[in-house]
Amino acid sequence: MRLITSQIKEAFDAGKSKRIGNTSTDGAMVWLHGNAIIKKENGNVFATLAGWNTPTTKERVNGITGAGFHTVRGEAMRNGEPVSATDWIQIS
Numbered sequence: 001m002r003l004i005t006s007q008i009k010e011a012f013d014a015g016k017s018k019r020i021g022n023t024s025t026d027g028a029m030v031w032l033h034g035n036a037i038i039k040k041e042n043g044n045v046f047a048t049l050a051g052w053n054t055p056t057t058k059e060r061v062n063g064i065t066g067a068g069f070h071t072v073r074g075e076a077m078r079n080g081e082p083v084s085a086t087d088w089i090q091i092s
Helices: 003-014 055-065
Strands: 018-020 023-025 029-032 035-041 044-047 069-072 075-078
Touching: 003 018, 003 023, 003 055, 029 055, 035 055, 044 055, 055 069
Parallel strands: none
Antiparallel strands: 018 023, 023 029, 029 035, 035 044, 069 075
16 A cells, blocks of 8 residues: 555545645545545445546555455446446445
């Protein structure tokens, strides 16, 4: 896991605000390049690739939530199953 991801995860898990480079959190949501990629809602955690099936987006989401996003032949996948790169998916 990249250092930036680790530091944002720590703040997100603690419910604190933090901004490092292109990634930020207010403790309830995480944004990458201004796009919301992770949110806490009613005690659950949700994640999305926000339409950006990129290595950085997947690394941030997977590093913070353990979601299991990956790509096969250009298609967004989660734990071996195709997913929409724009849908919010409940992680926990």
